[in-house]
Amino acid sequence: MKKILYPGKEQWDSLTERPTLSYSDIEETVKLIFKEVQQKGNSAVKKYTSFFDGIQLEELEVSATEIEKAVNQLPEELKQAITIAKENITQFHAMQKKSKQEIETMEGVNCWIENKPIQKVGLYIPGGSAPLFSTVLMLAVPAKIAGCQEIVLCTPPDKEGNINPAILYAANLCGVTKIYKVGGIQAIAAMTFGTETIDKVYKIFGPGNQFVTVAKQVATQYNVAIDMPAGPSELLVFADNTANAEFVASDLLSQAEHGPDSQVILVTTSEKIQSSIQKEVKKQLEALPRKTIAAQAIENSKLIVVKDINEAIEFINLYAPEHFIVCSQDEEFFIDSIYNAGSVFIGNYTPESAGDYASGTNHTLPTNGYAKNYNGVNLQSFMKSITFQKISPKGIQNIGKTIEIMANAEGLDAHKNAVTLRLKSLGNEN
Amino acid sequence: MKKILYPGKEQWDSLTERPTLSYSDIEETVKLIFKEVQQKGNSAVKKYTSFFDGIQLEELEVSATEIEKAVNQLPEELKQAITIAKENITQFHAMQKKSKQEIETMEGVNCWIENKPIQKVGLYIPGGSAPLFSTVLMLAVPAKIAGCQEIVLCTPPDKEGNINPAILYAANLCGVTKIYKVGGIQAIAAMTFGTETIDKVYKIFGPGNQFVTVAKQVATQYNVAIDMPAGPSELLVFADNTANAEFVASDLLSQAEHGPDSQVILVTTSEKIQSSIQKEVKKQLEALPRKTIAAQAIENSKLIVVKDINEAIEFINLYAPEHFIVCSQDEEFFIDSIYNAGSVFIGNYTPESAGDYASGTNHTLPTNGYAKNYNGVNLQSFMKSITFQKISPKGIQNIGKTIEIMANAEGLDAHKNAVTLRLKSLGNEN
Secondary structure (H helix, E strand, O other): OEEEEOOOHHHHHHHOOOOOOOOHHHHHHHHHHHHHHHHHOHHHHHHHHHHHHOOOOOOOEOOHHHHHHHHHHOOHHHHHHHHHHHHHHHHHHHOOOOOOEEEEEEOOEEEEEEEEEOOEEEEEOOOOOOOOHHHHHHHHHHHHHHOOOEEEEEOOOOOOOOOOHHHHHHHHHOOOOEEEOOOHHHHHHHHHHOOOOOOOOOEEEOOOOHHHHHHHHHHHHHOOEEOOOOOOOEEEEEEOOOOOHHHHHHHHHHHHOOOOOOEEEEEEOOHHHHHHHHHHHHHHHHOOOOHHHHHHHHHOOEEEEOOOHHHHHHHHHHHOOOEEEEEOOOHHHHHHHOOOOOEEEEOOOOOHHHHHHOOOOOOOOOOOOHHHOOOOOOHHHHEEEEEEEEEOHHHHHHHHHHHHHHHHHOOOHHHHHHHHHHHHHOOOOO | OEEEEOOOHHHHHHHOOOOOOOOHHHHHHHHHHHHHHHHHOHHHHHHHHHHHHOOOOOOOEOOHHHHHHHHHHOOHHHHHHHHHHHHHHHHHHHOOOOOOEEEEEEOOEEEEEEEEEOOEEEEEOOOOOOOOHHHHHHHHHHHHHHOOOEEEEEOOOOOOOOOOHHHHHHHHHOOOOEEEOOOHHHHHHHHHHOOOOOOOOOEEEOOOOHHHHHHHHHHHHHOOEEOOOOOOOEEEEEEOOOOOHHHHHHHHHHHHOOOOOOEEEEEEOOHHHHHHHHHHHHHHHHOOOOHHHHHHHHHOOEEEEOOOHHHHHHHHHHHOOOEEEEEOOOHHHHHHHOOOOOEEEEOOOOOHHHHHHOOOOOOOOOOOOHHHOOOOOOHHHHEEEEEEEEEOHHHHHHHHHHHHHHHHHOOOHHHHHHHHHHHHHOOOOO
16 A cells, blocks of 8 residues: 655646557457458358357247246345345436426427436446346346437356356346357457347446456447446545444455555545554454455555645545545535546445445446546436427517528528428518 | 339338448547647647648637727627517527436435536637528527536637627527637537637537537547437428428428538328429529529438328338428327427427527437437537435445345345445344
């Protein structure tokens, strides 16, 4: 852990820096696989599944029998936990539904804005050691509430060609339309172009390794939208003397176990709590099964002492953390003043794990400073708003002159003429 | 005009195709200028302003005196029109303000979502023959309502180093923080990296030629967000026998005058109205000052006759037009069934020009089929939502077990431990 006492502002830029990711090597591989999937469809997808995942698949789609088997196989306790989490996530995202907003800006000029679902969405769920069934909930629940017609899910198979049953259970529970045993670059390419089996989608969501991240960026060159750019996960905790050092340490470690490149930062106004937290981290680290991974992230973590809460919030807004935990007697100040963060966890009894799994908020959040300009996934991520206007004859008489003058000043005569013709037909001559 | 009668579905993909834009040549130039602006700041910006705009500038920032002069110089009639448009745009975007949404998902588990402005935004306004002061209104008004702290505007100077007074008037009226005489690639680079004079921004908005479009795409590689990908402007009109052929023709032409690559499409269920509109277009075209430009777009326009309104809406949703005019006795059907469009104009007295300038809706809209996955600029484009959660001791006791089970199933022990420690402190032992 790097202890940094009262850093001057000239140091802030370097303190908020994230590791630079170089994607140029990967990009070539990604473009190669994209081209092949675009041209050869399923056969290219199967070829790369065999190459990367070590399994030669006959069928890409998960069958009803496989889903049924997963449902039967999953421990009852886990099914219940998933169901409770789903219920909370549903409540939080259903609350975000917006009805049509309408206004008559001038007499006879009616304008409104209305949300419509994105019709086809693709969800990517990584495989590997940790089966992220929680991410299935975070993406499929809002997609369903939004009313997306097709919800496609891609996730890599294991060496026997199976998908983790918790992932299948969650996907089935949430109403995913189709589940495919496809991972990595070939999954993103398949959802971008479509194949004989896999339908092309309009927007791709979900986390992934660096290959998936670059593949999602490349997908945007083919008219597909993505949820957000990705980077390693991050946690910043602000703690003062009212914080529980043991709890804060456990939160820092839960971030650290994600991977050696996880970003872990403590900001505090108290050298005393800083020192207690540091001790607690060392103690708890020893007991962790993923100790080796967590130790590397903790090695690079920063414990920063600043002079007061004003300096603290200024630094935090500059850093723009993905996850921001506040354990402070001044929590109201931080709630009001935080501008750049993905999700905020308030008080000693609100661990990041709560939002990661079950409180109801979404865990797909902007990293790498993107909390300055992006939000996390929410209901609106699966929708887009269309504006409408309907103008009556009276309305065009009220607004027509304004349009004519502006169109004329911009040198667009046909724009003006479209109004002039209508005004003339109503007996208004210029 | 290409008349297409009852096309089979096998033709739909080619009918909805847009011109393919090749950016690879431009990208090299863009990256070169980006690198130079990143390294040399103002001096690089001035060098390229001299090169592209033919003027050697001393000061990049527009002075208070220049703004005052513009305000005095602008015709009173135009000032009034701009003020009326601004008022309508303000009403429509202020209506979109959202207050905090809060829910207790379980007893003691409080979650909420709240909008915060993006702190620094950059607006790009193209120069050239048509001074797009209307775009200043469309971007600066919602930025101000959102509460963005810094609203920077870049627009290229003319050969005398001046900015069109209507642009200055509108920018000043809407509360733009700083106006710079910088255009093209160097403007986007300056807002991406910042220079000695120009502040780095978090999100860049606004239209531009192909150089600006590619520059905005490159900017996204440097942690800057952009409003949306861009392409040539588009209009699709659905008209049946209740449509006024003269009016529809004037709308098609107002789209056509934007440029030779403008996309102009008529979809109809009536061969009779199709033929009347075709005649009207020819007639009105003759009288237009921008006739040469409009004629080229009209040459490539498509007049498509389909068998019924169901086929019509299916085609329209596949095309996903930027602007969609509906002149039909079945307007309610189209309002309900349209999923993919930027903005919709309803009835014979609602020309596209109304939304372009003054009805109140935003004219910065998705083109090139992006209406399938993006919306136009609205209030939310200048904001992002942060989620918050606060869990009480009672709350963590209610939700704790669920989190522990899920974290355990995903193999993330430190995540589980963050909850276990808190439960233990409350006397709940496992």
